[in-house]
Amino acid sequence: MMLKEAAIAAMGGSLLFFLLIRNRVHPAHRLAVTISSIVVAIAFYHYLRIFDSWSDAFTFVDGTYVQDGLPFNEGYRYVDWLLTVPLLLAELVIVLKLAKSTTRSLLIRLTIAAVAMIALGYPGEIAAADSTTRTVFGVLSTIPFIYILYVLFVELGRSLGRQQPGVRKLLDGLRYLLLATWGVYPLAYMAPSVINDAATAEVARQVGYSIADVLAKPLFGLLVLAIALAKSRDEVAPQDDDLHRELEEFEDA
């Protein structure tokens, strides 16, 4: 419950930050930061809903929370992911500034894979803990997940060489952040099958999803912002001291 609260605050806070900071990014690199704002805005809204759904589902009885109200609606998370995961992948591609045709092809393929991954995960998520349904959809959903990782680490790896060194390091960080945070989701998904006590498993799953969401959205957005700012610097003509100072000031901060 407290973690959901922290997620609401992290999403709302980073939304405000991205909105306030985006004017400092050179217009040529601003779109990725705009998308970050939309991602955390959608997540902020959904965490409010998730929080309410959780409150409705549990009642405090005799010193402990028992689930006796409405069912907790895990669907909110999946609706959130269905919208935000393709957007996260899109901002990663957009901030790279590859050739037009490459960008388009990457956006189309990554969006389809992301939607497939999440749509295939949901039927398993709402299935019983040790059911075949849960296992089958878990496996099916892993296929597009692996495809996305292949695109990010093998296909995109080739284009990284053409980025300037500072940006390359940030981009590497971005890909590993994505790998590390997205790796939490399958673990959280498996919690009900691995942990015997249903209540403990549910808590483990919620904790896993919430932590992964905060790292995969606001933190991911911050890294994209850093890349956009590093690239903005190259766009600035040397005589434009004002903007230079402004950018330096931000990076110092």
Add this chain to the structure above:
Amino acid sequence: MMLKEAAIAAMGGSLLFFLLIRNRVHPAHRLAVTISSIVVAIAFYHYLRIFDSWSDAFTFVDGTYVQDGLPFNEGYRYVDWLLTVPLLLAELVIVLKLAKSTTRSLLIRLTIAAVAMIALGYPGEIAAADSTTRTVFGVLSTIPFIYILYVLFVELGRSLGRQQPGVRKLLDGLRYLLLATWGVYPLAYMAPSVINDAATAEVARQVGYSIADVLAKPLFGLLVLAIALAKSRDEVAPQDDDLHRELEEFEDA
């Protein structure tokens, strides 16, 4: 329920996007994007209302939702459409930038037809599944619908030749998107007459309306934005490299 949730997030997310991006559109073409923002803002608000009305109408009993609360108010959708459908048609006409007199005549005729279409649909929508009222108003409402299609495909078709090729392709996409998404509404309207089980029919209707709304509003708005940006490019003097680059970047995405 989840689809309504997705519609809320899609409307809210695209509202934020249209607001953040509209400065990138040349002032001469910005009005259409402004209207897009208003359309999704109105829809965002109405989906929040629809969501609440749906929650109030259904109660969770013995592991399943039963409708025993307040009646679900389908009126929100019709109020929404009464405002947003004329606006969607208006932005389509405005982004074309036709002669002043042609624009005025199109706006007046399309607005009247759109209001008639929705006002005539509502008495049928709230009538019983197989009643004559439902059929009669369904047919009456189809007349202005066909008139709108006539204007868009026959009358406007003539003016498309004068648009530049890139814009023409986008405009074609826009008209077909409108045809495809608006085609869902009569099908959803007919669901209660075609599907025997009342609950299934209700779900089919809600799913149809929600999907069509998301395609007809945020996606329609994105296409209008693409047209406005393509036209903005022509407005830019060749020496204005900065704005040029900014626009290119967006189109790359």
